[in-house]
Amino acid sequence: MEREVTAEVEKPPVTELGVIGWIWKNLFGSWLNTLLTLISGAFLFVLGRAVLTWAVREANWRAVTNNLRVLAWGRYPDDQAWRLGATVGFLLLLSLITWLVWRGGEEARARRYVLGGWVLSPAVLTVLIYGVRLPTLSTISNNFGYYLFRPDVLIALDETWRATMGLAIVGLLSAVTLCLTAARRWRVAGIAAMALAASLTLPLGLQAQPWILGLTAPLLLRFALALGIGYWAGAAIARALQGNARVLQALPALWAVVVVVLIVLLTNFEVGVPRVDPVEALPIVQPSIWSGILLTLALATVSIAVSFPIGILLALGRRSTLPVVKGLCILTIEIIRGVPLITILFMAQVMLPLFLPLEFNVDRVLRAMVGMTIFTAAYLAEIVRGGLQAVRHEQVEAARSLGLSEVLVTGLIVLPQALRAVIPPIMGQFVSIFKDTSLVAIVGLLDLLAVGQSVIKAREYLGAVREMYLFAGVFYFIVSYGMSLASRRIEKRLGVVES
Amino acid sequence: MSEPIIICQDVHKWFGSFHALKGISMEVQKGEVIVIFGPSGSGKSTFIRTLNRLEEHQRGTIIVDGIELTHDTRNIHAVRSEIGMVFQQFNLFPHLTVLQNITLAPIWVRKWPKDKAEEVALKLLERVGIPEQAHKYPGQLSGGQQQRVAIARALAMQPKIMLFDEPTSALDPEMIKEVLDVMIELAKSGMTMIVVTHEMGFARAVAHRMYFFDEGLVVESGTPDDIFGNPKEDRTKLFLSQILTH
Numbered sequence: 001m002e003r004e005v006t007a008e009v010e011k012p013p014v015t016e017l018g019v020i021g022w023i024w025k026n027l028f029g030s031w032l033n034t035l036l037t038l039i040s041g042a043f044l045f046v047l048g049r050a051v052l053t054w055a056v057r058e059a060n061w062r063a064v065t066n067n068l069r070v071l072a073w074g075r076y077p078d079d080q081a082w083r084l085g086a087t088v089g090f091l092l093l094l095s096l097i098t099w100l101v102w103r104g105g106e107e108a109r110a111r112r113y114v115l116g117g118w119v120l121s122p123a124v125l126t127v128l129i130y131g132v133r134l135p136t137l138s139t140i141s142n143n144f145g146y147y148l149f150r151p152d153v154l155i156a157l158d159e160t161w162r163a164t165m166g167l168a169i170v171g172l173l174s175a176v177t178l179c180l181t182a183a184r185r186w187r188v189a190g191i192a193a194m195a196l197a198a199s200l201t202l203p204l205g206l207q208a209q210p211w212i213l214g215l216t217a218p219l220l221l222r223f224a225l226a227l228g229i230g231y232w233a234g235a236a237i238a239r240a241l242q243g244n245a246r247v248l249q250a251l252p253a254l255w256a257v258v259v260v261v262l263i264v265l266l267t268n269f270e271v272g273v274p275r276v277d278p279v280e281a282l283p284i285v286q287p288s289i290w291s292g293i294l295l296t297l298a299l300a301t302v303s304i305a306v307s308f309p310i311g312i313l314l315a316l317g318r319r320s321t322l323p324v325v326k327g328l329c330i331l332t333i334e335i336i337r338g339v340p341l342i343t344i345l346f347m348a349q350v351m352l353p354l355f356l357p358l359e360f361n362v363d364r365v366l367r368a369m370v371g372m373t374i375f376t377a378a379y380l381a382e383i384v385r386g387g388l389q390a391v392r393h394e395q396v397e398a399a400r401s402l403g404l405s406e407v408l409v410t411g412l413i414v415l416p417q418a419l420r421a422v423i424p425p426i427m428g429q430f431v432s433i434f435k436d437t438s439l440v441a442i443v444g445l446l447d448l449l450a451v452g453q454s455v456i457k458a459r460e461y462l463g464a465v466r467e468m469y470l471f472a473g474v475f476y477f478i479v480s481y482g483m484s485l486a487s488r489r490i491e492k493r494l495g496v497v498e499s
Numbered sequence: 500m501s502e503p504i505i506i507c508q509d510v511h512k513w514f515g516s517f518h519a520l521k522g523i524s525m526e527v528q529k530g531e532v533i534v535i536f537g538p539s540g541s542g543k544s545t546f547i548r549t550l551n552r553l554e555e556h557q558r559g560t561i562i563v564d565g566i567e568l569t570h571d572t573r574n575i576h577a578v579r580s581e582i583g584m585v586f587q588q589f590n591l592f593p594h595l596t597v598l599q600n601i602t603l604a605p606i607w608v609r610k611w612p613k614d615k616a617e618e619v620a621l622k623l624l625e626r627v628g629i630p631e632q633a634h635k636y637p638g639q640l641s642g643g644q645q646q647r648v649a650i651a652r653a654l655a656m657q658p659k660i661m662l663f664d665e666p667t668s669a670l671d672p673e674m675i676k677e678v679l680d681v682m683i684e685l686a687k688s689g690m691t692m693i694v695v696t697h698e699m700g701f702a703r704a705v706a707h708r709m710y711f712f713d714e715g716l717v718v719e720s721g722t723p724d725d726i727f728g729n730p731k732e733d734r735t736k737l738f739l740s741q742i743l744t745h
Contacts, residue, residue, distance in 0.1 A: 398590035403580030
């Protein structure tokens with residue numbers, strides 16, 4: 001008997017239960033289930049009603065609402081608080097762009113820009129939160145002039161031959177560099193050198209000088225001519241040397257020599273102290289007065305971001321074949337893992353200044369950051385090591401057989417696979433260090449919890465203990481849960497079918 | 500005949516106290532296809548792995564393409580980039596797509612621009628018959644397809660020599676042919692190949708010489724006609740009768 005072949009493919013039977021079906025099956029499936037459902041339902045109802053009644057009727061939320069500003073950024077100056085808002089806005093914007101770019105197809109270039117944005121973001125955040133001090137434009141040109149030409153040279157214009165010579169040399173070597181190499185970074189270096197030399201001589205070049213035949217012309221003209229002649233000569237030399245590989249290798253050394261020659265030529269060895277005249281574009285806010293949620297997040301972010309690369313390096317070092325590197329890494333990891341975080345925080349406060357020169361006064365918050373970073377790095381190192389061990393040795397052999405160097409084998413084949421395998425424990429460690437930031441209260445820093453505790457000691461908010469701790473708890477939970485969610489998304493995103 | 504591309508003289512290898520290779524000598528000319536066969540544990544895999552120094556030999560000399568294999572790491576990278584290797588377990592990189600697997604070494608070792616590397620990779624995928632799989636991950640392919648990607652990955656470096664370490668042993672029977680077809684086409688194109696395999700049909704079709712390994716020694720070597728038609732050693736006869744009877 002032959003089976004009839006039909007065009008219609010048989011579909012699996014519908015097994016979806018629907019809400020009511022699900023409830024019936026899972027909650028009232030048997031008499032025991034029914035009993036358990038009823039008991040726990042009653043319990044949840046009583047508990048929920050009690051909590052709700054307390055939260056709505058009895059709780060004194062003024063302790064939290066009146067102090068939101070203090071809890072958020074504490075002693076950070078109020079008139080500068082907009083910078084924190086700008087920080088949040090910057091991060092949101094960057095995240096939004098990232099999301100859009102990653103969603104919108106395979107534009108590799110856009111992705112590179114976004115990644116670049118994230119790489120630069122620590123600098124932006126530092127500038128925004130910490131502040132920045134910039135020299136005024138006149139100071140810049142003044143100082144360049146001072147360093148390169150000495151003040152008397154600026155007046156004694158008859159010594160400008162030095163600047164002229166310097167420019168000619170820079171032009172010459174730049175031209176050689178530009179014409180001889182195809183490498184992009186060298187081309188950029190050549191152009192940058194010329195631009196720098198030109199800008200350095202600008203303050204001097206703007207001055208007028210009697211030139212040929214008694215005609216008055218700005219010095220700039222002579223400088224431009226020197227640069228041009230130098231470039232032309234360099235290009236000619238480069239043409240003659242085309243294809244000579246040894247010249248290419250000597251280029252960095254040549255540049256080093258030229259820099260020395262320039263300094264000698266331009267300063268005549270007399271380097272003075274320039275006038276410093278900075279403007280505070282964004283007034284500096286010392287980390288030691290950061291507090292509240294700002295401090296909590298800053299501590300967590302810095303220790304997470306900095307400990308990650310250090311942890312990877314420690315893990316790689318621990319697997320190194322060099323006995324000294326390996327021994328040092330094991331020693332570091334084991335010592336740090338063998339000491340409680342609180343001890344490390346105290347040590348960082350007390351010991352760090354001992355290792356540094358006296359005038360180098362490290363901020364207390366910065367010390368706490370250092371402590372938390374090395375603590376996290378040691379734990380991360382062990383997690384990453386686990387991931388490294390999970391990568392099969394055949395992968396290394398396959399990569400080696402293609403001619404990849406050991407650095408490339410590690411960076412392109414081993415590490416990506418190892419890190420993918422340990423995303424959950426890494427995220428766990430990050431969540432853990434985020435919550436552990438509350439320990440800095442012990443060394444006298446005012447993180448969210450410490451600020452909260454000091455608020456409820458004030459007379460008018462006495463007794464609002466539950467409200468304050470609940471608020472702090474909810475905050476920690478939201479951030480931690482957000483991190484778990486992110487971890488799950490990353491896992492899913494990078495989830496690769498194993499071969 | 501010109502200078503041999505591979506010269507091995509009295510190659511020894513120990514694993515701890517186990518003497519895995521007991522003095523192997525072999526010369527391979529450019530364009531030759533060599534098949535190495537023998538019982539498991541006879542040292543055949545170990546031997547071809549010494550040729551690109553995935554295993555270090557402890558005595559004797561190995562000269563590949565005029566470069567002697569020593570502890571000098573620069574030599575090793577230079578030699579490895581001229582030798583393609585295909586493994587029994589494919590060993591594709593699971594976190595990279597097929598295309599990325601193939602273009603990785605040309606981009607990072609040969610410093611080719613990405614466009615050129617991808618163009619070459621797509622041509623190679625066409626040559627091994629799976630151009631449509633370029634953007635999948637290795638885990639989404641069948642064993643035969645994975646092994647063909649592995650061959651393409653090795654070929655992308657434009658090697659002078661290809662080593663095959665039991666390339667069909669981990670495959671389901673219906674996939675062996677598709678991989679062997681690729682290898683036969685490669686052999687006929689003039690590639691120098693050293694193949695560890697028990698596929699005697701392949702050996703008969705394209706091998707120039709065959710080596711029978713047992714207990715770390717070359718027991719017998721010769722052309723396929725010699726080996727199949729007129730084996731001299733009893734061990735060779737026994738082994739051939741065991742693998743050819745079923």
